[in-house]
Amino acid sequence: MMDTTPVDLSHLFEQLGLDSSDEAIAQFIATHDIDHHIHLSQAPFWTPAQKSFIIEGLEADALWTEPIEQLDTQLRKL
Template identity: 40%
Template sequence: MTQVRPRMTHLFEQLGLDSSEQAIQLFISTHQLPAATKITEADYWSAGQRQFLAEKIKSDGEWAIIVDQLNEALHEDSLIQ
């Protein structure tokens, strides 16, 4: 049995969000976070979504890499000087 490596589209599916490329780009551009706000502290997540993200970060597995990529994308504006 072959295991599929998680991707950003899979993460959005697991979060119950539209996983099309355009929807992901729109979500990222419209949900930017201040530098001091952790991804799991964003007010737009439901309790379940927040828990899912926290669990995947703690797992330090392949999902953690994808969540970290989303975290970086959601903080892009805070890094621009």
């Protein structure tokens, strides 16, 4: 059976086991950031399972690549 899960930021948060409401996503982004020299998967706030999901999502050039990159961009404050 084909996976028909929508691939967007809120569903990425669901896949990561995080609250996927708009408010929770905004709060997560407001309270977490990553220095420019740290890879998203190496951020200290991920659990091992979340880290693995991010690595696999990027390495496999999977459906999740775009929302993972979107989250990465939003977590890098200027």
